Amino acid sequence: MKTFIKVMKALSDPNRVKMIKMLQHRPLCVCEIQKALGIAQSTASKHLKILEDAELVRSFKDGLWVNYSLSDGSGSPFAANMIGNLKHWLDNESEIKELNEILPGIDRHDIIRKE
Numbered sequence: 001m002k003t004f005i006k007v008m009k010a011l012s013d014p015n016r017v018k019m020i021k022m023l024q025h026r027p028l029c030v031c032e033i034q035k036a037l038g039i040a041q042s043t044a045s046k047h048l049k050i051l052e053d054a055e056l057v058r059s060f061k062d063g064l065w066v067n068y069s070l071s072d073g074s075g076s077p078f079a080a081n082m083i084g085n086l087k088h089w090l091d092n093e094s095e096i097k098e099l100n101e102i103l104p105g106i107d108r109h110d111i112i113r114k115e
Contacts, residue, residue: 010054
């Protein structure tokens with residue numbers, strides 16, 4: 001039951017659900033997620049940690065970058081089920097549509113050059 005509750009709590013925040021929806025398209029770094037959602041880097045990192053602890057996302061290092069992607073769900077049947085369902089849910093929501101429109105134009109290299 002603890003694993004189920006952890007997954008449900010992780011998905012109880014709108015920004016975390018948006019992160020899952022964004023990661024359906026491609027792996028992203030924290031700065032890309034932060035830019036898309038308009039939140040602080042520390043807030044994005046905290047949300048990603050909660051999603052990772054619930055086995056909904058995974059992180060992997062690529063040189064200096066830490067990338068996040070959807071988990072394959074192998075560690076939790078609850079996470080696997082929710083990831084699978086979320087692929088088909090919420091696409092018609094205005095906030096998700098907006099993210100899907102801006103996400104292709106967000107690139108970590110552009111973000112770093114502007115800092």
